[in-house]
Amino acid sequence: MPIEIKSSTEPAILVLEDGSVFKGKACGAKGETTGEVCFNTSMVGYQEVFSDPSYAGQIVTMTYPHVGNYGINMADQQSRGMALRGLVVRSMCYEPSNFRSEDSMPDLLVKAGIVAIDDVDTRKLTRHIRDNGAMRGIISTEDFDVDSLLAKVRASDTIVNVNLAATVSTTEEYKFVDDMDEYSFAKNPSPESKYKVAVVDCGVKRGILRGLAQAGCDVTVMPWDTPAERILEGGFDGVLFSNGPGDPQPVDKTIATAEQILGKMPVFGICLGNQMMSIASGAKIEKLKFGHHGGNQPVMNLRTGRVEITAQNHGFAAVFSSIGPLIPELSGGMTEHVDDLRVYSENRIAPVVQNEKYGKIQLTHINLNDGTVEGVAFLDIPAFSVQYHPEASPGPTDSSYLFSAFARLMDGREDYLDIDIAKDRLKGWHS
């Protein structure tokens, strides 16, 4: 009897706003979806990508061709739902294999109502976005008329100036219940909690909450529009402004909260949180051509000279020169801002600027691929933030030391960022 094999058979189509057409097969829910098309270069961790709330409003293209090989499991979900708008892959797997697998990716997509397209030349699509910038796209399994699809995609929302964080944030405050037992095959239980931390949820990943728990934090998650007083008066040792989707500018209430809290208690910002802290200090935010989405971005900690391989997922970044003028004596003698920040990594300088609102701010991390800002430390107040993802999930965990750094900041240590990542590497893991 010939073997029965499942694969994508129904047609699907992807049309970009510039008129590019990609034909493929449906491998998720039936229907139609629009969003900004971006790509992610992670070779493992598709499930963490798809469940990352930061992808709200976006259609994600995976550059690695095989997706779904090891199925899906509830422990690896980064949020309850799937915020992304759609999915583009080269080869979707219907017969996963892994001891933790609970379901197949296509089944999950159908259940979650995510429209997805398979059998696409994803490399061509990636090159197209790389050369022409991120753009809107539409995936359909119903309408195959290119003109009609083009009209629809051109009429769809862009992600600029939209408060996407509000759509993925929790609406109720809640306590994070430590769930490391789900990883007992690989990770140790979290230590006793020592710090009380508030997390302002703009689309927080479960990995961040776990990272905090593993650093000894008792975590309370709050909605994006939580007023500053609730946090300042809640008896917390520190606050974390989380990652989240899209453009930071419209997330005005969170920015206002950050502005009021900075300087009053230890603050840590990740990704969107970093951008909102930058905006709070008056910095300009720029949209990157096609963003950083992947698990292999090299970032140098300018204070230690060490390179971390990081997980990233953002389309916007802060402009360093807009934070304030350089303080030459703290910036290796540099008096003028430079276009390419890699001058600082080449010369091992962590430059400091004078910010009008919060005093001295140091550039602590930069991206070695393109010289963009990856992290800053506020030297006169207890706050720091990074543009990338110390929780990884998915991606390399080189930067998990930043959770320890946050704990050190809450302990009041000056040298909180100067941690040897090599010494920290196996923390929490077991074989």
Next chain:
Amino acid sequence: MPRRNDINRILVIGSGPIAIGQACEFDYSGTQACKVLMEDGFEVILVNSNPATIMTDPKMATRTYIEPITPETVAKIISIEKPDALLPTLGGQTALNCAVSLAKDGTLDKYGVEMIGCDLEAINRGEDRKEFANAMKEIGLECARSGYAYTVDDALKLSEDLGFPLVLRPSYTLGGAGGGIAYNKQELIDIVRQGLDLSPAGEVLVEESIIGWKEYEMEVMRDKAGNAIIICSIENFDAMGVHTGDSITVAPSQTMTDVEYQRMRVASLAILEKIGVETGGSNVQFAVNPKDGRMIVVEMNPRVSRSSALASKATGFPIAKAAAKLAVGYTLDEITNDITKATPACFEPTIDYVVVKVPRFAFEKFKGTDETLTTRMKAVGEVMAIGRTFDEALEKAMRSLENGRFGLGADGKDEFDEDNFETMLAKPTEHRINYMIEGIRRGMSIEEVASLTNIDPWFVSRLAHIVAVENSIKGVKLDELSKDQMELAKKTGLSDRQIAYLTGEYDSDHMDTADIEAAELKVRAKRKELGVMPTFKVVDTCGAEFESVTNYYYKTYEEEDEVRPCDKKKIMILGAGPNRIGQGIEFDYCCVHASYALQDLGFETIMVNSNPETVSTDYDTSDRLYFEPLTFEDVMDIIDAEHPYGVIVTLGGQTPLKLAKALERQGVNILGTKPDAIDLAEDRERFSELLDNLGIEYPPAGVANSFEEAVDVAHTIGFPLLVRPSYVLGGRGMVIVYDSESLKKYMAQAVRVSPDHPVYLDKFLESAVELDVDALCDGTDVYVGGVLEHIEECGIHSGDSACCTPPFSLSRSIRDRIKECTRQLAKSVGVRGLMNVQFAVKDATIYVIEVNPRASRTVPFVSKATGVPLAKCAALIMAGESIKSMHLPSDDRELDHYSVKEAVLPFDRFPGADFVLGPEMKSTGEVMGIAHDFPAAYAKSQLAIEYSLPTSGKAFISVCDRDKRSIIAIAHDLSKLGFEIVSTSGTAQALKSNGIPVTEVHKYHEARPNIGDMIANGEISLIINTPFGQRTRSDGYLLRADAVRYATCYATTISAASALVNAIEAVQDSGATTGRLEPIALQDFAQYDPAESMDKHA
């Protein structure tokens, strides 16, 4: 931390001859390292005994020593060259072991040589399993439970605690040599006994079995600042229990979740730090229990390895090049990514394709050995293929193997052991994957196949996908195939031939080559008609995130093609495919040289090859690299994309040569010797006619299609006969028969070897001297590159025979006649480029045995012996240049040094096979010895293989009756050199009667203690044993097996014995590294570069 300026001269040690477990991947890594260090202004002193390597090209280093990689010789070279630093991590285990010895014996301290890239403590912690296990424990990682045995009793005690099966690994051996899996006490005793002997430390690790677990490898790099990155993860298709070198492997990992992967990643980085690898590349192996995710560290290598070569090719990240830069002070963020030229090397490559490596075996050469794959590596080579999916990459790899197959079955050539189908499916052998997919074709479920093999169900499900695609076109007529069907088949990786078979264009009962080729062309035409066209994508290290500048391509079936246009005239060079016995690194050397020479001349060079171990598949070697199978379909697709001016097929051995005609028929310009000339030389009838016309002698020969015909031929010519099938590679299926009984037996087997070709029978010229000649011809002039005299007589395959240039025993007049004969042949065959002729000289008569109008195995050796790079010259001739324009030194000049090439045999890997030399080639590699006299050069070649020559002790002599007269002088010399002669009765009698003192010992089947016990006890330092015909299987077989097992020096021919005795005398005479055996650098001899001298004279 930029370049170190406190060091200037760096000693690089290569890996020596190609052997199983240590192949040309180290030429690739060593060449990269030498190149990058020289470019950065360092002086490089290189030691490597392997002449077939690119790294030993005199241009690659400041001083190049083709000398034995022994601590004595390298110490001597250190004393001569006074290097500041030693870089030991790029020449495999050989280099590492040598460096460890030099560090331990104080040589490095004495001469103030700093070991860079790795230090002694780190090597020890990485290689010593005990220290390693302790170190892992300290950082909280688990190793398999284990203990060490120093005696068989130790091992038995450990087995009580650990239970069976047990994995056994002798410490410090190459490619896991001597290791194995024991399922019972007897196996444990056998393997441990052998392992204790093989291990330099006399130590065997006895370990709990994790057979059946998933196996992974991580390729890691680290710099001095502590930055560490993963270059590539590799998942083995085969589960634990099969050596990773024998496993099908896949990059990147396929079945691990992010959490599992990240755990392995941090563990790998932490292990490097713990072991103390200061800078460079390392490889860490893990096993993962598929049931619960438990992870165990298997081992780590603190150096570049076979896997790092694979990882470099798989990702485009040049690990060895980076390792060399890191060793001289740079940090990862200071090195630029070669591929993007815009981003730093301090990142982790991400790929958007799948890479599959499949090992190439040569069991047909070692009949009688067990073909089961174990923890002891047996593969002689490997292929790599790139596809957008695993299915596509796997199919491409399967048709790259050069084994006559065109994919994973479905090509009409499947044959299965029907009586033992399930056993064969469960047993790890090279054919298991064929049984797996056939099992699915026959209706087995994914779960069944997975549970019988322990291979992850994901991989099995991909095989099921391939079967589903096969089924979707099976039985559909080619004419009726839809575009969708064709596209699906091609995307899945099916070859045109498989499609032809599945659509019934040919069937397994009618396998006529011409018909199959026609069917393949029909599919090709149909494919084009439907508009199903291949596309080429770039390997760019970054999944297209950044623009890349390197032209490193693979073929797939997608929408967008990325081949960049180019205005320069293009020449395509077809490589040699996977290493196998008979076709190795020598051909890669030729292809690489051609590329260099043609680039010098201003051509855009395009390399096509499927072998990840080679220099030719370095993206740096040619202007464009296509990592593709060397089949007609795949090559033709590249030609369609690139439209080269011409294609070179005569430098990559048989693989490209056999494509020549088919390519020419498509209008492709075959450069150099034309396919018709190739055919003239290979077609026995046409060639005999040519020789008759030229008045050149050749051994009487005949052709037979059946046993009856063969008997008739034998009757006319007379025995002994050399019998072989028509088209041959490395003497495959070739044998000497002495009577009609063995002829009959051979005929029964030979027909199976090559069904559509007849069998040739040549008169065998017993005890003739054999010669190899490599020559160039441009149509007007002929240049004799070198005349090589074989040390073994006729009948030993030229690839297995030691040889010497210039000839050491031939008269000037014979040499002149041979050269004249070569000139005549080259011109009349129509050679444009390289030609190799094999001659036999018997009683002053010169016979031509065969002519190969292509580069031969000896080209690199001859080039290094004479300083004339023949392959470069050949490429220039093919591009239209004349020999005259190159201003080469006269080919009549007398060299003042002798160069000996000696073959390296892999017998220790194949217990059960007979270890005797014959017309079938069995060697995997070669070494070279250079000295001012022949015995000294021969001695160096022996030292390069054996590491030492016996200079005293007991010599055991047992020869066949034919040799009893000629052994007397040899025995006499040995006795004079101080050896005590021992012999069995027959030989002893002959020696005694000639006044040579001899002690008689028992044969194997006689009373004990016998000769077997003496060898086992290490009492015998030298064995001379000559077999006769194929009959002496009993005692001789056991003797040679023991010689291999206990690594005793032995010779199986009189001429080899004679050369060996002279070599021993040379060593006794002046020591192993002084006087006649003083190390010599190639740069001390005149070196020629044809392109340069063309420039100079232009």
